[in-house]
Amino acid sequence: MSRDDAPPSDHKFEGRLVPGPGPRGVGAIHPARRRPLRPASRALIRAVALVVGALTVPRWVMGRRADPVYAGDSEAVEPLARAVAADVRHDRGAAAFNTGDPRFDGEWAFGTQMMAAVGLAQWVRAHPAQRAEYAPVIAQAVDNLVAPRTLAFGRAAWGEDPLASLDSAHGHAYLGYVALALGALREVDPQTRHAALHDRLVGALARRLAEAPGNVIETYPGEIYPCDLASVVAALGYHQRVAHGRHAALIATMRARFENDWRAGDYLRHALGGRQGTTLGPARGATTALSAWFWRFADPAFSRRLSTRLLAGGMQSFAGFGAIVEYGPGSAGRGDIDSGPVVAGFSVSATGFALGAARIADDRVAFTALFRTAQLFGVPFDDGGRRGYVTGGPIGNAILFAMMNTPGA
Amino acid sequence: MKKILISIAWALLLVALHGLLGWYLGRTRALEALLSPWRSGLWPLGLAMAALMGLRVWLAAVLPGLLLGRWVCACLARREDS
Numbered sequence: 203m204s205r206d207d208a209p210p211s212d213h214k215f216e217g218r219l220v221p222g223p224g225p226r227g228v229g230a231i232h233p234a235r236r237r238p239l240r241p242a243s244r245a246l247i248r249a250v251a252l253v254v255g256a257l258t259v260p261r262w263v264m265g266r267r268a269d270p271v272y273a274g275d276s277e278a279v280e281p282l283a284r285a286v287a288a289d290v291r292h293d294r295g296a297a298a299f300n301t302g303d304p305r306f307d308g309e310w311a312f313g314t315q316m317m318a319a320v321g322l323a324q325w326v327r328a329h330p331a332q333r334a335e336y337a338p339v340i341a342q343a344v345d346n347l348v349a350p351r352t353l354a355f356g357r358a359a360w361g362e363d364p365l366a367s368l369d370s371a372h373g374h375a376y377l378g379y380v381a382l383a384l385g386a387l388r389e390v391d392p393q394t395r396h397a398a399l400h401d402r403l404v405g406a407l408a409r410r411l412a413e414a415p416g417n418v419i420e421t422y423p424g425e426i427y428p429c430d431l432a433s434v435v436a437a438l439g440y441h442q443r444v445a446h447g448r449h450a451a452l453i454a455t456m457r458a459r460f461e462n463d464w465r466a467g468d469y470l471r472h473a474l475g476g477r478q479g480t481t482l483g484p485a486r487g488a489t490t491a492l493s494a495w496f497w498r499f500a501d502p503a504f505s506r507r508l509s510t511r512l513l514a515g516g517m518q519s520f521a522g523f524g525a526i527v528e529y530g531p532g533s534a535g536r537g538d539i540d541s542g543p544v545v546a547g548f549s550v551s552a553t554g555f556a557l558g559a560a561r562i563a564d565d566r567v568a569f570t571a572l573f574r575t576a577q578l579f580g581v582p583f584d585d586g587g588r589r590g591y592v593t594g595g596p597i598g599n600a601i602l603f604a605m606m607n608t609p610g611a
Numbered sequence: 612m613k614k615i616l617i618s619i620a621w622a623l624l625l626v627a628l629h630g631l632l633g634w635y636l637g638r639t640r641a642l643e644a645l646l647s648p649w650r651s652g653l654w655p656l657g658l659a660m661a662a663l664m665g666l667r668v669w670l671a672a673v674l675p676g677l678l679l680g681r682w683v684c685a686c687l688a689r690r691e692d693s
Contacts, residue, residue: 239684247687248680255676263671300643521672578667583637592637593660 261522264574271606272561272569274328281589282603283325287339288588289596290318293346296354298596306539308355309376314597315352316379319343321604323386328607337390344387344396347380359422365399368406373419375426378433381407382499385440392444404441407434408449417455418474426474428464429489429540431456432496439500453500460493461504468515469530470508472540485530487516487552488541495558495608502562509559513568517556518548523578524571526552550579554598558605576602615681622674625666632663 239247270278293315296307322336322343346352348365356364356376364374384400394400410419411434421430435456441447464471466485470493475481494508516526528541528549537544542551553575560569580602581592591598639656 239688243687244684247683248677251680251683252673252676255674255679256672259675260671302643578671579664581633581636581663581667583633585637590637592633592663595643 257521260578261574264577265522265570267577268570268573271573272566274607276329279325279603279607280332281584281587282599282606283322283336285585285588285590285599286318286321286603287336289314289599290339290343290346293342295346295349295351301539303539305355305359308352308358309539310597312347312352312355312376312379314600315343315347316383317597317600317604319347319383320386321600321607323390324604324607324609326390328609333390340387340390341394344383344394347383348396348399353380356422365403368402371410371413372423373410373414373421373426375407375419375421375430375434377403377407378430378435378437378496381437382433382440382496385437385444385499389440389444397445400441401445401447404437404445404447404449408438408447408452411456412452416480417452417459427472427489428460428470428474429472429493429496432460432493436496436499443499449500457497457501457504460497460508466530466532468511469533484533484535486533486541487512487526487528487530487549488555490516490530491526491552491555491559494562495555495605498558498562498608505562509563510565512556512559513563513565516552517568517572519571522571523575524553524556524568525549525575526556526572528552554594554601555605557602558608561605561608561610564610573606612685615678615685618678618681622670622678625670625674629663629666629670632659632666636660636663 238244267278293311296304296311298314299307299310301307301310319340322340326333326336326340350357350363353364356374360367360372360374362370362372364377365380367374381400381403384396384403387394388397388400407419411417411431418426418431419434421427435453438447438449438453442449442453460470464474464482466482468490469485469487470490471482471484472486472489473483475483490508490512494505494512497505497508512526516530517524518527519525525548527547528537528544529535529547535544537549540551541549544550553572557569557572557576560566560572576591580594580598582589583592591602594602636656636659643656
């Protein structure tokens with residue numbers, strides 16, 4: 203083969219060298235030339251690949267931890283428990299938040315400690331060997347919760363200290379969250395120094411609820427939220443379980459109000475107006491999901507019914523990702539501090555809280571779909587054995603932890 | 612092949628940027644920025660959050676399909692003897 207017969211060294215062929223007939227009939231090397239696909243074919247292949255990639259890769263990547271988390275696997279969940287515990291130990295109260303409204307800053311600090319206490323109590327119940335590690339954290343969360351600085355937002359709203367005025371007729375319905383956390387602490391540590399406060403607080407809330415017209419008490423003056431009423435009912439149920447309180451009749455009365463008066467299809471009303479709550483606000487996903495979770499402590503069967511309805515009527519899935527529609531039929535809005543951002547009608551808070559509803563309803567498929575969404579938009583990050591969520595911050599970590607390890611009904 | 616390698620290099624760069632944004636936002640008031648990025652002082656965080664979300668969706672849902680399509684096209688390109 204002469205030098206001229208050889209392939210040029212700087213040729214622009216992209217193909218590999220292939221054997222071909224040589225000058226004397228034996229195999230020789232000739233370059234292969236690639237003929238590009240037709241543009242239409244290439245576009246079609248790329249479109250199909252895009253669709254296949256979008257439908258398969260994200261659901262696998264974001265859902266690969268869903269099964270271990272659903273199963274309560276320590277390796278999958280405990281890093282989040284550690285992140286929540288660290289947030290409790292380094293509690294900065296309302297100063298840790300910057301919502302633009304001191305009341306909301308206070309509510310978030312308050313909600314962080316409550317969710318941490320209850321979530322960690324759930325974790326300890328499922329993993330008794332870790333009681334020694336997390337019981338002190340639960341106690342710390344309750345200490346943080348009842349501290350005057352944490353309850354300052356309620357004091358500012360009512361003009362009286364919420365725990366020093368338990369004899370008053372004012373509602374302070376948000377105290378249901380405090381009483382629920384006290385119940386969680388009492389379950390883990392029956393001898394807690396807060397046991398007397400737990401009894402007094404639950405007694406005061408039960409009295410207020412029983413004496414209030416229509417069994418409706420206010421969270422703040424002129425503001426009534428069924429979700430906060432559900433927290434009060436949850437506190438009654440927890441007190442019944444861990445401290446032998448007797449609240450069955452009141453719980454049954456409240457169940458009837460939720461079921462008959464404050465339900466709109468698959469959703470619950472977010473806010474009520476009038477002293478007896480006769481003016482009904484919009485039906486909201488976040489309210490329904492959190493209320494369903496609260497009811498688990500008082501009436502697991504009713505909680506399961508609320509959860510099942512929410513998932514059936516409020517959850518939509520696409521490509522394996524699930525989210526909860528914030529506004530129920532006949533309601534509309536742009537969301538608020540309770541729902542978080544509402545994007546294309548879906549609510550961040552409702553989707554997070556619905557992880558608990560999926561556990562209560564024993565709906566693994568729904569849990570996995572919601573979990574994928576939480577992973578995609580929550581942005582988990584690992585740091586020194588802890589796993590937190592970038593977009594959730596301390597309150598998001600505490601809520602997701604409590605919801606993800608909610609025991610089934 | 613060269614185009615695919617360039618795409619992978621870009622993907623790795625985006626993954627690194629994603630990690631950097633996540634690290635930055637994990638140490639800031641990301642939640643507040645998510646809720647009200649237009650509020651005074653939080654808009655840079657809001658922009659970072661939007662970039663992070665866009666990157667996550669791009670990396671998880673779009674990029675795998677792009678690479679797959681490019682690879683399949685390269686494999687299917689017919690060859691002919693010169």
